[in-house]
Amino acid sequence: MNDILPDPVLSVRDLQIGIGNKLKIVHGVSFDILPGETYGLVGESGSGKSVTGLSIMGLLKRPLNVTGGALHFLGHDLRRIRPRDHRRLRGDRMAMVFQEPMTALNPLAPIGRQIAEMFVIHRGMDWSEAKAKAVEALESVRVPSPEERARAYPHQLSGGMRQRVMVAMALACRPDLLIADEPTTALDVTVQAGVLELIADLCTAEGTAVLLISHDLGVIANMCQRVGVMDRGRLVEEQDTKALFENPMHPYTRGLLAARPRLGSRVPGERGRLIELEQMVADEDRGHDVPTLVTPRGPRKEVTA
Amino acid sequence: MSRFILRRVLQMIPTILAVVLIIFVIFSVVPGSFVSSLLAEGRNVTNAQVVSHLNEQFGLDQPLPVRLWDYLSGLVQGDLGTSYRTREPVWQTIAPRLWPSIKLALAAMVLAAGVGIPLGFLAALKPGSVFDSATMVVAVSGLSLPEFWFGLLLMYAFALQLGWLPSFGYQPGSISHVILPAIALGVSPMALLARTTRSGVLDVMNADFVRTGRAKGVSEPRLVRAHVARNVLVLVLTTMGLQIGALMGQAIVIEKLFSWPGIGSLLVDSVATRDIPVVQGTVLVIVLWFLIINMLVDIAYAVIDPRIKVG
Amino acid sequence: MQLRFNLTLGAALVIAVLLGALTAGWIAPFDPVMDADLMSSELPPGGEYLLGTDGQGRDIWSRILYGARVSLAVGVISQIINSCIGTALGISAGYFGGWWDDLVNGLTNVMLAIPSLVFALAIMAVLGPGLASLLIALGLTNWSWTCRIARSSTLSLKSQGFVQAAKTAGFSDLNIMRTQILPNILGPVLVIGTLGIGTAILAEAALSFLGIGIKPPQPSWGNMLSDARELIRAAPWAAIFPGLAIFVTVLGFNLLGDGLRDRLDPHMRTRKA
Numbered sequence: 001m002n003d004i005l006p007d008p009v010l011s012v013r014d015l016q017i018g019i020g021n022k023l024k025i026v027h028g029v030s031f032d033i034l035p036g037e038t039y040g041l042v043g044e045s046g047s048g049k050s051v052t053g054l055s056i057m058g059l060l061k062r063p064l065n066v067t068g069g070a071l072h073f074l075g076h077d078l079r080r081i082r083p084r085d086h087r088r089l090r091g092d093r094m095a096m097v098f099q100e101p102m103t104a105l106n107p108l109a110p111i112g113r114q115i116a117e118m119f120v121i122h123r124g125m126d127w128s129e130a131k132a133k134a135v136e137a138l139e140s141v142r143v144p145s146p147e148e149r150a151r152a153y154p155h156q157l158s159g160g161m162r163q164r165v166m167v168a169m170a171l172a173c174r175p176d177l178l179i180a181d182e183p184t185t186a187l188d189v190t191v192q193a194g195v196l197e198l199i200a201d202l203c204t205a206e207g208t209a210v211l212l213i214s215h216d217l218g219v220i221a222n223m224c225q226r227v228g229v230m231d232r233g234r235l236v237e238e239q240d241t242k243a244l245f246e247n248p249m250h251p252y253t254r255g256l257l258a259a260r261p262r263l264g265s266r267v268p269g270e271r272g273r274l275i276e277l278e279q280m281v282a283d284e285d286r287g288h289d290v291p292t293l294v295t296p297r298g299p300r301k302e303v304t305a
Numbered sequence: 306m307s308r309f310i311l312r313r314v315l316q317m318i319p320t321i322l323a324v325v326l327i328i329f330v331i332f333s334v335v336p337g338s339f340v341s342s343l344l345a346e347g348r349n350v351t352n353a354q355v356v357s358h359l360n361e362q363f364g365l366d367q368p369l370p371v372r373l374w375d376y377l378s379g380l381v382q383g384d385l386g387t388s389y390r391t392r393e394p395v396w397q398t399i400a401p402r403l404w405p406s407i408k409l410a411l412a413a414m415v416l417a418a419g420v421g422i423p424l425g426f427l428a429a430l431k432p433g434s435v436f437d438s439a440t441m442v443v444a445v446s447g448l449s450l451p452e453f454w455f456g457l458l459l460m461y462a463f464a465l466q467l468g469w470l471p472s473f474g475y476q477p478g479s480i481s482h483v484i485l486p487a488i489a490l491g492v493s494p495m496a497l498l499a500r501t502t503r504s505g506v507l508d509v510m511n512a513d514f515v516r517t518g519r520a521k522g523v524s525e526p527r528l529v530r531a532h533v534a535r536n537v538l539v540l541v542l543t544t545m546g547l548q549i550g551a552l553m554g555q556a557i558v559i560e561k562l563f564s565w566p567g568i569g570s571l572l573v574d575s576v577a578t579r580d581i582p583v584v585q586g587t588v589l590v591i592v593l594w595f596l597i598i599n600m601l602v603d604i605a606y607a608v609i610d611p612r613i614k615v616g
Numbered sequence: 617m618q619l620r621f622n623l624t625l626g627a628a629l630v631i632a633v634l635l636g637a638l639t640a641g642w643i644a645p646f647d648p649v650m651d652a653d654l655m656s657s658e659l660p661p662g663g664e665y666l667l668g669t670d671g672q673g674r675d676i677w678s679r680i681l682y683g684a685r686v687s688l689a690v691g692v693i694s695q696i697i698n699s700c701i702g703t704a705l706g707i708s709a710g711y712f713g714g715w716w717d718d719l720v721n722g723l724t725n726v727m728l729a730i731p732s733l734v735f736a737l738a739i740m741a742v743l744g745p746g747l748a749s750l751l752i753a754l755g756l757t758n759w760s761w762t763c764r765i766a767r768s769s770t771l772s773l774k775s776q777g778f779v780q781a782a783k784t785a786g787f788s789d790l791n792i793m794r795t796q797i798l799p800n801i802l803g804p805v806l807v808i809g810t811l812g813i814g815t816a817i818l819a820e821a822a823l824s825f826l827g828i829g830i831k832p833p834q835p836s837w838g839n840m841l842s843d844a845r846e847l848i849r850a851a852p853w854a855a856i857f858p859g860l861a862i863f864v865t866v867l868g869f870n871l872l873g874d875g876l877r878d879r880l881d882p883h884m885r886t887r888k889a
Contacts, residue, residue, distance in 0.1 A: 059519055091522030098520075103513035107612060108535050117531075121522055153611040169521065323726040331742055445874065449814060449867035451821050454841060454859030461848050461855070554731025558822045562845070572734065573826055576741040588738060592729050 008032035009074060009176050009209045010056065016068035017051050017060070017233075025051055026233045028069065033177065038203065038210040040224035040241070042217060042256070048233040049213045053179045056211070057096050058086045074176060092122040095170035097199075099182040101162035105154040111165050112138070112150025118172040133172075141168040141198055160191030167199060174206050181213045196223060217256065221245060229253045309607060313600045324592045325585075329376060332581045333369050376585075385589070386582035390575075395586040399571065403590070405475055406567035409560070410552040410594075412487035417494035418545060424495075425502025426537070430529070432507060440499060447496025453558040456489030460563070473564040486563040490556055494548040498541065505540035509533050539610050546602030550595035623875030629868025633861075637684035644678035648835045658851040668853040670843060676854060679835040680861050686836040687865060690750050691817040697755030698816075699762055699809045703801070706766025707793050710774065720763065727760040733819055740828045750829055754816045762808050769801040803880040810873035814866040821862050837862045 010033040017026035026048040033039045041049045054060050056071060058078065071078035074093060078086065098104045106114060115137050116130035125133065131150065138146035141164040154162055163183060170178055180199060184192040200223055203210050212223055220227055220241065227244050229237040229252065237250040248254045367375070379386060385395035428440040463485060464472030471482050509515065510533060518528045557569035564570070568587050575583035607613045636643075645666070657673035667676040709720035727735075736753040743749035773779060773796070782792045823829035824838025832839050837858040844855035 057520055059516060087519075087522050087524060089522070090520055096520040098513065098517065100513055104517045106514045106518070106532050106536070108539070108610060109532070117523065118521055121524075121527075155612050166517075169517075319722065320726055320729055323722065324730060327726065327730075328738065331738055445870055446863075446867060449863055449870050451818055451841075451859055451862045451866070453822060453825055454855070454862065457841065457845060457848065457855050457859070461852055465849055551731050554734040557733060557737065558825060561826060572737065576737055576828065579741065584738065584741065588730065588734055591731060591734055595729050595731070 006035055008072075009035050009037075010211070011072040012052070012056070012069070013072075014069035015052065015055065015066065015071065017048070017055055017064060018067045019063045019065075021067060024067070024233065025064070026055075029230070029233075029235045030069075031228050031235060031238060033209050033211055035176070035209055036204070036207040037226065038200070038212055038224045040220040040227040041211065041213045041230055042215065042220050042227055043230035044256075045215060047230040049215075049230050050181050052230075053096065053181050053211060053213050056177075056179060057090060057094060058083070059090075059096075088122075091118055091170075091175075092173045093175050094177045094179065095173070095175040096179040096181065097163070097166045097170050097183045099185050101159050101166055101186060104166055105162060107154055110151050110153055111157070111162075115150075115165065115169045115172055118169060122173050134168075137168040137172050138165070140171075140202065141165070143168070158191075159187050160195060163187060163191075163195050164198065167195070167202070171202055171206070171208065175208060177209045177211065178203060179211045179213070182215070183212075184219065185214070185216070192219075199223075229256065306607070310600075310604060313603055317596045317600065320596060321589075321592070325377065325380065325589065326373070328585050328588050329373055330369075332585065333372070385586040388575075388580055388583050390578055390580045390583075395582050398583055399568065399586050399590055402566060402568050402571050405565060406553055406556065406560070406569065407594075409483060409486055409490065409556055409565060409567060410549060412483045413491035413552055413556075414494065414545070414549050416487055416491035417498055417548065420491075421495040421498030422502050422541060425499040426506055428499070429503040429506030429510070437503075440503070444496040444499045447492045447499075450492055452489050452492060452555070453562050455492060456486065456559055456562050459485045459489055473562075475564070475566050486556075486559050486565055489562075490552065490559045493555070494545075494552065497548065498544060501544040502537060502541050505537040506533065508540070509536045512536070535609070539606070542602055542605060542609070546599050550598040553594045554591050620875075622871045623879065626868050626871030626873070626875050629864055630872055633684055633865045633868060634688065636681050637688050640678075640681035640685060644675075644681045646675035646678040648674065648679040648682040649833045658847065658854070660851075661853050667857045668851065670840070670847075670851065670854045676840070676857055679840055680837070680858060683835045683837045683840060683858065683861065684865070686747065686830055686834070687817045687820060687862070690747070690754060690820040691813040691865075691869070694751050694754035694816045695758075695809050695812045697751070698757075698759040698812060699805055701756070702759035702762025702808075703766045703798070703805055705759070706763040707770050707797055707801070709763075710767040710770025711779075711789065711793055711797065717767075720767070724760045724763050727757070730757075732757040732815075733822060736819055736823065737826075737828070740823055745828050745831045747830065750820055750823065753823075754819055758812055758815060758819075762805055762812075765804045765808060766801050769804065770797050773797055773800055803876075807873055807877045807880065810869055810876060814869035814873070817862065817866050817869070 012032070013030045014028040015026055015030070016024060016028055018024040029048070029052060031039065041052065043049050051060065051064065054064075055066050056073070056078065060066065066079060069079075073089070076085070076089065081089075105111065112131055112134045113127075115134035116125075116127060119125040119130035119133050120127060123130075135146045135150050138149055143149050143161060143164055149157070149161075154165075157165065167183075178199070183199065184195050187195060196219060199210065202208070210223075212220065214220055224241050227239060227241050228235050229244075229250065231252045237244070237248070237253045239247075239249070244253065245257070248257055376386065383396065385399070387393070388395055388398055391398060424440050424443075428434075428437040431437055460472050463470050470485055471479075472485075474482060476482050515528060515532060518532050523532070553568060556565075556567060557573060559565070560567045560569035561573050568590055572584060572587040572591075575581075575587065645664075653673035655673065656669055659669040659673075661668040667680070670676055670679070705720050705723075709717040732754075735757040739753035739756065740749055743752060779792055779796055782796050787795075820829055820836070821838035821841070824836045825842045827839070827842060829838055830836035832843070840858040841855060844851065844858065848855050
């Protein structure tokens with residue numbers, strides 16, 4: 001059955017990230033993302049999800065760096081690639097949307113120009129052509145009156161609008177992989193669904209694979225085909241989304257699921273209390289792989305691609 | 306835009322009034338009046354009649370509020386009063402000094418910005434490097450340097466020993482005369498600009514939108530040119546404005562050292578001769594220069610930074 | 617690493633100058649004023665006169681040691697006056713608000729608009745030369761930054777609520793300002809004050825150089841430079857060493873101020889790393 005699966009867009013094997021060689025932050029994480037698939041990484045803050053995403057993009061900030069393992073993307077070995085070639089992949093073949101839309105855009109440049117820059121860098125267009133394409137891109141992310149908005153500055157847009165701009169920018173060159181790092185966490189609840197729907201629609205239409213990083217199980221459940229659960233720098237469980245919610249195998253996953261506040265779970269009149277994860281999961285259960293872990297392409301220790 | 310400018314101009318008025326008031330009050334409590342300082346110099350103003358005549362002539366016998374009122378109403382008409390010493394209108398004494406002073410301030414600023422900003426920029430691109438440390442050592446030294454001493458050394462080395470440049474004086478249109486005083490005056494703003502630029506670049510390089518730029522695949526040189534530079538400029542502009550504005554005041558000692566016929570040396574000379582109307586006039590000009598430059602900086606901000614509301 | 621370096625070198629320079637000033641009476645080989653001998657004027661450094669002699673045959677090294685007293689006294693005392701004025705005005709403006717805040721704010725803006733050297737010059741013109749005049753002129757003209765910092769810190773402390781809590785507990789306004797607010801802003805005030813000492817020393821030297829600061833023959837680094845200017849060709853050392861003394865002292869206070877700031881402000885520390 002494994003044989004008919006396509007080659008993965010991204011294949012992460014035994015990824016280690018640390019500060020120098022002393023302090024390890026990510027201890028041997030492995031997963032694959034197939035073309036067009038939406039893969040979720042879920043875990044608490046500090047579990048190493050974002051750092052994993054940044055390492056794929058090659059955007060880790062000193063003193064953080066990849067200390068071991070392998071990263072393969074569309075036939076490129078990202079650990080051996082020349083920085084220049086990695087840069088060319090960024091924005092073109094792999095793109096990223098960040099958590100904070102308020103500060104993620106250059107405050108002094110019109111948004112149309114910031115989107116147009118993608119076409120100038122990666123498609124070699126001149127600015128006037130690129131700006132026309134930018135307006136199209138804004139239209140595709142359902143920004144109203146895109147021509148006018150292209151001339152607006154980031155501070156003139158709401159948080160939700162800015163995140164749409166970020167999505168338009170990330171998808172401008174129709175990348176093969178979109179890394180979305182908590183794309184809706186900083187947004188009002190009312191606009192979260194819209195932005196997620198947008199990402200889902202556009203990526204399905206283009207066949208773009210998505211690595212969705214989130215601490216929000218609700219978001220993951222709605223968006224992803226498969227989910228990896230990260231805890232303390234390790235991938236402790238990976239399953240199809242449906243299976244994960246129905247039959248979580250790792251104690252940490254069970255704790256994560258149980259810690260979700262649920263509507264109506266409180267007995268009226270009784271003081272409600274959010275349960276701390278620390279109290280739910282025994283310490284010796286945390287940060288360890290479960291033996292059942294397999295990738296869609298079989299046992300996961302050797303490098304594919 | 307014109308309403309924005311008008312509003313900024315109107316905002317200057319209370320400050321100017323307060324400055325006039327402070328300066329006026331300070332010089333009204335002068336224990337030794339101009340007339341008595343003439344006496345002290347042994348001029349032949351010995352008898353009481355002459356003293357009272359002189360006092361009357363300059364209106365010094367009037368009560369303070371009356372004198373202040375007279376001064377202010379003159380000021381509104383562009384009349385800065387009459388020099389005690391030359392008996393000429395103060396404005397005529399100041400006017401020919403303006404251009405040399407502005408020229409020196411601008412020359413010093415061009416040097417300071419031309420050296421300080423690139424230094425700070427390069428230092429910040431490789432934080433912790435030898436170049437960075439060396440730049441910061443130069444910067445803290447520049448801020449600690451007594452500029453008139455530095456000027457004296459420059460004069461000794463380049464004018465007296467090497468004979469490359471004139472040691473003092475001023476000639477209209479001459480560039481060689483302005484070089485040494487401008488270097489001496491420009492060192493401390495240069496150091497300050499190097500520091501501000503460096504910390505500005507470090508701040509901006511850590512900003513989220515720079516990470517976005519990298520995620521877009523923008524090359525580092527392009528990132529610095531197209532995204533970082535303008536954002537740093539916004540940070541550096543304030544420092545530059547404050548520095549140019551303050552330079553005319555800071556130039557006092559340098560002007561005196563190089564016998565530069567500017568506002569600063571006029572101020573020192575009139576302080577020495579207690580020519581109060583000229584002192585008041587020069588201080589007012591120095592303050593006006595500061596306020597006008599800062600207003601121009603605000604306007605420049607409104608042009609560069611779209612976040613500032615105009616109108 | 618670099619932070620400690622700033623602090624250590626700054627402190628070392630300041631202590632060295634301070635020691636020189638305190639022990640000038642013992643370690644100076646000559647009297648700075650009385651030992652003038654025209655027979656031994658303009659002697660180059662070396663031999664009996666460590667740093668040479670000036671135009672009137674006085675020992676430059678001895679005059680620099682005594683001049684340190686003037687510089688340090690003027691720098692430290694005038695800056696203490698500035699810090700007190702700025703802190704008092706800033707805290708009270710931030711604490712009481714209203715018309716008093718507006719007035720202090722306006723005054724601060726005016727003070728910022730008049731370059732402090734120009735202001736000091738004007739006051740010196742009124743008071744005449746001398747140490748006391750210098751202390752007043754420099755002590756009254758450089759408090760605006762302290763005032764601004766004290767005011768903004770007070771405002772942010774006020775919004776944190778523990779001032780309100782102290783009020784509710786029945787403390788008097790003066791008591792709250794003294795016990796709740798003042799200790800919290802001493803750090804920044806100290807940093808600005810330390811940097812301000814350097815500025816004041818430079819200003820004293822400039823005013824003395826212009827002949828309206830310390831009156832000769834009492835030695836001050838500024839008026840030594842003023843004298844040396846006339847004979848720069850014949851005796852450049854007479855100009856070099858007093859200026860070097862100013863530079864080293866001001867550098868010491870600036871490094872000390874920078875070091876203190878990095879110490880007290882963890883935000884700055886992470887940014888530098």
